[in-house]
Amino acid sequence: MERYNRQTILQEFGEAGQRALKNASVLVIGAGGLGCPVLLYLNAMGVGRIGIMDGDQVQISNLHRQVLFGEGDLGKNKAVTAAKALNTNNSQTQIDVFQENITKENAVNIVFEYDIVVDCSDNFPTRYLVNDICFLMNKPLVFAAINGFEGQVAVFNWKSSGNYRDLYPIMPVFGEVANCEETGVLGVLAGIIGSIQAAEVIKIITGIGQPIAGSILNYDLRDHSQIQFKYKINPSTSPSWENFRHSDYAEICELPQTQLIDLPAWEKIVENESMTIIDVRNHDEKPKLKIKHLSLPLPELKKQFHMLPLGDILFICQTGKRSREAVVIAQSKDEGTRKFFTLQGGINALRQLN
Amino acid sequence: MEIMIFGHLTEITRSKSIDAPCAKNIAELRHNLEEMFPGLVGKTFVIAVNNQLETEEYVLSQNDRLALLPPFSGG
Structure with a gap:
């Protein structure tokens, strides 16, 4: 197809890579700073089915980094608004809109529907919930998070690559790590890290290259330094259905x-x-x-x-x-x-x- | 021992790179760092030795490249 010609002529990608994208389904949790570039590229490149999950509304302070939204979208739900923007670029994508945040109650049924989950959320309770359910349901999880000028990216549950609790077994206390609202974030950082995240999704689907598995990438925008830290799998901290059922995934307070x-x-x-x-x-x-x-x-x-x-x-x-x-x-x-x-x-x- | 500092922990150490006295293992290093920078007490971070995350008992040697890596939540 003419539309995807510039990537299908790549020998390593080819028609087979395009078919793999067409047949893939990806759930993007959070349509914010990271979610926008992830969605833009997965949709434009031809991923067949994309789920967008976000219960929040567009605010004026989002626009510097959440590039799918415009001034006319203020106050509207992010998942709905993102789906509309994506549709103008590529009407062939099947887009599922979830105008809600992921919870213990809805997680199993929604995650079940997709091949790959992308964590573009902005808080630890959601990140731990997404990590745990992906581990328990054995879904590849492409994780990314940003702070100031730095970002982290990792691929979990992919060919036994471990999970987030192998790095950080217990959720930090509420307020310990500030979020973008508190410390600030340079708009373009979300674009860079989200694009790396989208690339990891494409690599998993098509089998191209080597995803960041078994290690976590730390990227610093100030000097473009990138270091990958390897981690060991620790079964004693792995999520269990028992803990999933009993945890309330609320902020842990002092x-x-x-x-x-x-x-x-x-x-x-x-x-x-x-x-x-x-x-x-x-x-x-x-x-x-x-x-x-x-x-x-x-x-x-x-x-x-x-x-x-x-x-x-x-x-x-x-x-x-x-x-x-x-x-x-x-x-x-x-x-x-x-x-x-x-x-x-x-x-x-x-x-x-x- | 030279230690690279990542993310918001640099707000506590005031530098991307710090020098800490030699420690026999990670637990001792963590303890020393908490004395040098009391703001680190109670903070979540993992310690990497030569780009590999290690646990508290890991025995350190003089030329190890060390790093403190906190979790990020922003999106």
Whole structure:
């Protein structure tokens, strides 16, 4: 076809590559800074079926980087508006519009319909939800995220390439990592990273080249430096259906100061054995605690919660991160009859006592 | 040991590259960094050694190329 001639004459791509695109279906989650360039290129190049998922409306502060939208689109739903713009470029694409954000409830049925998922979202709860459902349903996931002048890209669940939790097992606390609204982002950065993301989708579909699998690419616009960091697969942090069902994928907030235990308070608790201490690290993690405690790895906490002894509980882990999540989980399971605490800084902080 | 800093962590370290005292493993390096830059306490980041992400027990050597990589959420 004349339309795709300039790419089908590429020997490595050819008519076969074009057919592969035509037969492919791709779900793009988020039609924002990353979503716009991803959608533009997948649609223009001839991907047969594209799902667009976004529950947000176009705002004036989006226009500098969300290049599918214009001034006349302010206040309109992004998925609907993006679909219209794409249709003017290529009317042959089947476009499915989802005017909603992805949730635990709608994720399974929607993701099921597509060959590949592209994460163009802008917040951690969505990113962890998308990661988990793609892992559980074994869908290739093309991930990208931007911050200031830098971007990250990785392909997960593709030929055993691992998942986001192999890098960052636990969601950062709300407010820890600022988003584009807070720190700002150079418009063109979204274009560059989104285009790399679109290229990864095309490569997976057509088998051309080597996708960024088993490593994460960090790109810096300021000097165009690119470094790929390899990561190892860690089955102990992999998503499970059990955790998917129980997680609310909400922002994890900081705990009140009264639930954070500092070193002097820790020494008193250990001396008086005033509450149960539970180590939520995995069984093989070192150093082992030398004081009286129970061991219950975080992934098992939800299932085993009813087995815990009565009374107040102090959770502990290596850095204080998993133990904080343990407090949140315990509070959601408990009927409000007891208190839960976390050791600030975790076992790493205990070294200051020696 | 020279360490490359990525993303918003440079707001804490004030530099893309910092020099930290030698550490025997990643846990000790993390601890040293938190003392040098208290703003790093509680922040999520992974540490790469020679472009490979490693865990807390990983034993470091003098000439390792180190990097701190935080997660990004923006889109």
